Structure formats: structure tokens, C-alpha cells
Amino acid sequence: MAHGNKSDWDYRGLAAEAYDLWFGDEPYVDQAFYADKIRELGGTSLEIACGTGRLLIPYVRDGLDVEGVDASAEMLAICRDKAQRAGVKPVLHQQLMQELDTGRTYRTVFIPFCSFQILARRDEAFAALERFRHHLEPGGRLLVSLFVPWTDFAVYGQWRLRRSATRPADGATVLIHECTRSDRFEQLQRIWLRLEVYEGGRRTHVELRMHTLRWYHQHEFALMLEHVGFREVRVFHGYADAGERLDATEGTPPQGHGATERSWPRPPIARAGTSLGERVPEPPGAPACRHRGE
Numbered sequence: 201m202a203h204g205n206k207s208d209w210d211y212r213g214l215a216a217e218a219y220d221l222w223f224g225d226e227p228y229v230d231q232a233f234y235a236d237k238i239r240e241l242g243g244t245s246l247e248i249a250c251g252t253g254r255l256l257i258p259y260v261r262d263g264l265d266v267e268g269v270d271a272s273a274e275m276l277a278i279c280r281d282k283a284q285r286a287g288v289k290p291v292l293h294q295q296l297m298q299e300l301d302t303g304r305t306y307r308t309v310f311i312p313f314c315s316f317q318i319l320a321r322r323d324e325a326f327a328a329l330e331r332f333r334h335h336l337e338p339g340g341r342l343l344v345s346l347f348v349p350w351t352d353f354a355v356y357g358q359w360r361l362r363r364s365a366t367r368p369a370d371g372a373t374v375l376i377h378e379c380t381r382s383d384r385f386e387q388l389q390r391i392w393l394r395l396e397v398y399e400g401g402r403r404t405h406v407e408l409r410m411h412t413l414r415w416y417h418q419h420e421f422a423l424m425l426e427h428v429g430f431r432e433v434r435v436f437h438g439y440a441d442a443g444e445r446l447d448a449t450e451g452t453p454p455q456g457h458g459a460t461e462r463s464w465p466r467p468p469i470a471r472a473g474t475s476l477g478e479r480v481p482e483p484p485g486a487p488a489c490r491h492r493g494e
């Protein structure tokens with residue numbers, strides 16, 4: 201389904217079909233973290249951008265009451281098939297997160313795997329946070345996973361192999377190559393993905409996609425959360441539950457908490473105050489792969 205000019209990374213075709221090849225088997229690195237948080241508050245939870253149900257299906261199978269939302273009909277179709285095979289039938293909604301409207305509220309709304317960063321436009325990011333808050337019960341909690349692409353800064357404009365896997369159905373090799381250009385001034389990253397299928401040593405399929413990702417720093421994101429009415433913002437580094445409290449706010453409506461946590465630790469290579477002002481160029485027809493040698 202096309203979504204006009206709204207931010208929506210294209211998880212259709214090969215990207216949907218191959219998604220489950222990339223992340224191995226349970227337990228996933230973030231699985232226990234969200235499960236613990238969901239159990240803590242009980243009630244019904246909502247996973248934003250649930251995709252093929254990597255987390256959603258194990259959670260529902262294990263007795264958690266979790267619904268899912270995703271923009272991609274194909275990812276949701278795969279999720280439904282997998283759920284059926286697991287003997288569960290989760291409630292799934294096909295919606296954009298920035299226009300979320302499931303008609304009910306939840307104890308926990310969570311958005312794993314840094315999928316919030318798909319919303320490159322700031323107005324859409326705020327709209328999504330508003331929608332998440334609107335879908336929380338009083339005392340409910342929002343969990344958002346975020347990362348800063350520190351390591352990509354050093355490989356500006358270079359193609360590299362990101363993932364490779366064997367497709368069990370036919371033994372084909374499926375590869376994703378990635379080329380990124382990070383604009384540290386605007387906190388935007390352009391990502392070109394080249395998806396390839398090899399059968400019998402010959403490339404039988406290739407396609408190119410372009411995405412834009414926005415990253416946030418923790419205090420900036422805390423202010424955004426507070427701006428839309430969240431309070432008691434906590435930051436988790438990695439998936440260990442050793443939350444540091446950021447500046448708690450007074451006087452904002454007690455409609456929920458925002459918790460942000462970095463999805464995987466990456467070494468910071470830019471110091472605070474570094475202002476490189478890189479601008480992301482307009483997407484070329486075929487991405488140039490030059491080395492900026494920062």
C-alpha cells in the first residue's frame with residue numbers, strides 16, 4: 201500500500217520475504233527486556249511496527265496480551281501465517297504509526313528495533329508520539345528503542361555487506377549491501393540498500409531501495425517526550441534494566457512514561473560540540489560509492 205509522501209520504509213517484496221532470514225532464532229537480544237516491562241504493567245500492549253512478528257508472536261504464544269501495528273500488508277501477512285503455525289491469532293492493524301488509531305488504549309506501547317527512526321520528518325515524529333500517548337491508559341508506558349549510527353560515520357558513502365543468509369525454501373543466497381551517508385548536522389542518514397539473490401552462483405535478482413533515518417540524542421528525545429506530555433523519562437543503555445533517570449518533570453499530565461533505550465552499544469566517535477555540518481546530497485540515480493575518509 202502506498203502512503204503518499206508519509207514516511208514509510210518499503211518492507212514489501214523481497215524485503216518482506218527475506219526479513220525473517222536475518223535475525224536468527226529465539227531468544228532475541230531484546231525479547232526479555234520488553235517482555236519484562238509488559239508483564240510489569242500487565243493489561244494489553246501494542247507493538248508499533250511489529251513486522252513479521254519476531255517479538256509479537258513469541259509474546260502472544262507465551263500468554264502476553266499484545267496487539268500489533270504495521271504499515272506493510274506483506275509483513276502483516278507473513279506475521280499472520282507464522283502466528284497460525286504457532287497456534288495463536290494476534291490482533292493486527294495495518295496503519296502508519298504517525299496516524300495510529302486502533303480505537304482503544306493500552307498499558308504499554310512499545311516500538312522495538314529502532315523503528316521510530318523511520319520517521320525522518322520531525323512533524324511526523326511528533327505526530328507519532330502524540331498518537332502513542334493518546335493510545336496509553338493513565339499510568340501506561342511507552343518504550344522506544346533508539347540508536348545513533350556512530351559507526352556509520354566512518355564509512356560514509358561506502359558499499360558494504362550488511363547481511364547474508366540462505367533461503368531455506370530453495371537454498372538461494374540472499375544478500376543485503378548497504379551504503380550510508382550521515383548528515384551529522386541534520387541528524388539524518390540516507391541509506392541505500394541493494395538486495396540480491398544468488399542461485400547456483402549466479403545473481404538472479406537485484407533491487408535497490410533508499411531509506412532515510414533520523415537519529416536523536418537522549419536529552420533531545422527526552423525533551424520531545426516531555427513536550428507531548430510524557431513524564432518520568434528513563435534511559436536504558438542496551439537491554440539491561442539499569443535505568444538512569446533523566447530530569448523528571450513536574451506538572452505535566454500523568455498520562456504515562458517514556459522510556460528510551462539504545463538498542464546496541466556503539467562507541468561514540470564524535471565528541472559533543474563537533475559540528476561537521478554535512479549535508480545529505482539528493483539521491484543520485486545510482487549511489488556514488490566514494491570514500492570520504494573522515
Ligand SMILES: C[S@@+](CC[C@H](N)C(=O)[O-])C[C@H]1O[C@@H](n2cnc3c(N)ncnc32)[C@H](O)[C@@H]1O
Nearest residue numbers: 207208209211249250251254271272296297313
Ligand atoms: C525493522 S522492521 C521491525 C519489525 C519488528 N518490530 C521487529 O522487531 O522485528 C520495521 C517495520 O516497520 C514498518 N514500518 C515502516 N514504516 C512504517 C510506518 N510509517 N508506520 C508503521 N510501520 C512502519 C515496516 O513495514 C517494518 O515491518
